[in-house]
Amino acid sequence: MSQRVVVNPIACTAHGMCAELLPERITLDDWGYPIVDGRPLSADLLEHARRAAEVCPTFALLLQSDGSPVRASARASQPAQPTVRNVRRRPEPVVRRQTRLDPRR
Amino acid sequence: MTATLPRLLLGVDPDSALSLQDHLDVHGPLPSLGTGGRRLLSRRPDAGGALIEEVERAGLRGRGGASFPAASKMRAVASARGKAIVVVNATEGEPASMKDRLLLQSLPHLVLDGAVLAATAVGADEAIVCVCETNADLHSVQRAIGERRALREGVDLRFSVVPNGYVSGQESALVQHLNGGPALPTFTPPMPFQSGVQGRPTLVSNAETLAHLAMIARHGAEWYRQLGIASQPGSTLVTLSGPVAHPGVYEIEHGASLSSLIEAAGGLSATVRAVLLGGYAGTWVDARSIHGLGLSDEQLAPYGASVGAGVIALLSADACPVAETARLMQWLADQSAGQCGPCVNGLHAIAKTFAQVAAGTAGRGAAQNLARLVLLTRGRGACRHPDGAVRLAESAAQVFAEELSDHARHGACAACGRAAEFPLPAWSDPERTTRSKRTRGTAGSASKLRIGARA
Numbered sequence: 074m075s076q077r078v079v080v081n082p083i084a085c086t087a088h089g090m091c092a093e094l095l096p097e098r099i100t101l102d103d104w105g106y107p108i109v110d111g112r113p114l115s116a117d118l119l120e121h122a123r124r125a126a127e128v129c130p131t132f133a134l135l136l137q138s139d140g141s142p143v144r145a146s147a148r149a150s151q152p153a154q155p156t157v158r159n160v161r162r163r164p165e166p167v168v169r170r171q172t173r174l175d176p177r178r
Numbered sequence: 179m180t181a182t183l184p185r186l187l188l189g190v191d192p193d194s195a196l197s198l199q200d201h202l203d204v205h206g207p208l209p210s211l212g213t214g215g216r217r218l219l220s221r222r223p224d225a226g227g228a229l230i231e232e233v234e235r236a237g238l239r240g241r242g243g244a245s246f247p248a249a250s251k252m253r254a255v256a257s258a259r260g261k262a263i264v265v266v267n268a269t270e271g272e273p274a275s276m277k278d279r280l281l282l283q284s285l286p287h288l289v290l291d292g293a294v295l296a297a298t299a300v301g302a303d304e305a306i307v308c309v310c311e312t313n314a315d316l317h318s319v320q321r322a323i324g325e326r327r328a329l330r331e332g333v334d335l336r337f338s339v340v341p342n343g344y345v346s347g348q349e350s351a352l353v354q355h356l357n358g359g360p361a362l363p364t365f366t367p368p369m370p371f372q373s374g375v376q377g378r379p380t381l382v383s384n385a386e387t388l389a390h391l392a393m394i395a396r397h398g399a400e401w402y403r404q405l406g407i408a409s410q411p412g413s414t415l416v417t418l419s420g421p422v423a424h425p426g427v428y429e430i431e432h433g434a435s436l437s438s439l440i441e442a443a444g445g446l447s448a449t450v451r452a453v454l455l456g457g458y459a460g461t462w463v464d465a466r467s468i469h470g471l472g473l474s475d476e477q478l479a480p481y482g483a484s485v486g487a488g489v490i491a492l493l494s495a496d497a498c499p500v501a502e503t504a505r506l507m508q509w510l511a512d513q514s515a516g517q518c519g520p521c522v523n524g525l526h527a528i529a530k531t532f533a534q535v536a537a538g539t540a541g542r543g544a545a546q547n548l549a550r551l552v553l554l555t556r557g558r559g560a561c562r563h564p565d566g567a568v569r570l571a572e573s574a575a576q577v578f579a580e581e582l583s584d585h586a587r588h589g590a591c592a593a594c595g596r597a598a599e600f601p602l603p604a605w606s607d608p609e610r611t612t613r614s615k616r617t618r619g620t621a622g623s624a625s626k627l628r629i630g631a632r633a
């Protein structure tokens with residue numbers, strides 16, 4: 074099962090923290106909003122992606138799993154929906170300090 | 179029945195609504211609700227029953243613009259957990275489209291037939307007809323809903339008025355509105371079919387799609403496919419505007435030529451410069467291509483266009499296409515819900531660049547800048563609004579390349595001051611200004627702030 078980064082553009086407030094923690098997949102546009110490369114994450118990037126999702130102050134950065142095995146049942150005809158969940162794990166102390174910084178100050 | 183037109187518009191009177199009795203006289207009763215004939219509505223435990231299969235065989239696609247296969251959507255709702263609900267989308271936020279209004283105004287029972295059938299097929303006991311504020315005067319629908327009570331169809335029909343707005347008819351916006359929130363798109367998933375109105379699996383279906391469904395239920399998939407082309411069977415409603423003798427709503431067969439439609443509308447009353455297809459957030463096609471142009475997605479694909487919601491807006495050669503596009507672009511930017519940074523900033527930047535080009539103040543590199551902004555904006559909103567809006571800018575850059583470079587060099591042309599040929603409704607949303615994510619600073623200051631955060 075591969076995971077990829079997606080951003081909820083409604084929740085995103087252009088803090089830009091994600092681009093610093095995952096520059097391999099996230100760059101910022103003219104207005105400071107993340108441009109996300111949605112290719113599957115390799116194992117070593119996954120950890121960084123999780124951290125980026127954790128520090129996003131508006132929980133706009135999400136990890137999306139797809140390719141989860143389709144249940145071979147009557148529901149098979151239903152279009153496969155990627156599941157999205159917000160990864161909110163215990164943030165590491167280093168990361169947490171960053172979240173307190175308000176980039177607009 | 180033979181393969182003739184009109185189908186949906188059979189017996190239509192633009193000035194009054196067909197009563198239930200008149201409607202039944204024209205189209206006959208619904209199958210199996212009255213006669214028990216074809217048993218189209220027998221539900222199967224797996225997915226939505228025979229009607230959905232018939233719709234799938236017919237190849238019916240949504241007529242709200244996205245052209246999604248109707249059967250897939252119904253099946254997804256039918257097989258989702260929980261009591262389903264149906265939303266009839268007749269909000270028609272597209273200013274150049276009149277077809278849904280015509281349907282509700284004149285043929286409300288055909289749409290309600292489709293709503294009842296769709297509801298029964300997906301296991302819903304309720305259907306809500308949504309119109310925008312502009313069309314809140316559609317008493318024909320309320321009257322029709324009242325007339326149907328006597329039929330005891332097992333589906334509770336309701337009527338709801340949605341605030342005006344280009345994106346308020348977007349599926350998730352309707353769902354949020356019906357749940358008591360603002361009529362603005364939401365981030366998906368969950369998709370409406372998973373969790374929509376009241377958290378129930380929700381089938382949001384365009385009014386015309388449901389009208390076709392009512393016809394397919396009566397006459398079957400084979401009949402439906404007797405018109406149109408293999409990749410896009412059936413007939414469709416289009417709204418033709420511009421310099422023709424009789425602008426208005428027409429029912430055409432998919433693949434019919436634009437020339438034949440223009441002819442049916444009494445011919446051109448002025449020379450045409452280009453045609454805007456799909457909607458205001460649509461695609462410009464050069465008038466030189468009109469001859470032989472077929473109205474189907476397959477035939478329009480080479481032009482980057484599609485039939486969409488059936489808007490066919492002709493622009494006369496007297497108008498300035500640059501000024502006209504700049505106005506549309508500004509309006510589309512203003513119609514952004516202001517929720518997603520890339521949408522609101524990108525569309526305003528594109529609109530601004532367009533206005534500067536039109537005024538001759540853009541400076542060098544405007545074309546490259548436009549192309550870059552288009553790439554930066556496309557696909558980055560919670561809904562598809564920015565994607566359509568950049569399509570307008572992109573196709574204008576191609577079709578009006580000459581006029582654009584002329585404006586860039588010499589400024590406004592003689593036709594720039596003419597009254598707009600494409601009318602724009604003056605909807606305003608006071609809330610939008612406050613919730614807008616429009617960045618007022620420059621790009622430079624944004625990146626400086628970022629460096630500050632790192633320090």
Ligand code: SF4
Pocket residue numbers: 080084085086087088089090091092105106107128129130131132133134
């Ligand atoms: S950290 Fe969150 S809010 Fe900030 S730019 Fe990234 S996704 Fe948007």
Ligand code: SF4
Pocket residue numbers: 082345362363364513514515516517518519521522558559560561562563564
């Ligand atoms: S993409 Fe634009 S119109 Fe759509 S929800 Fe976001 S801000 Fe609103």
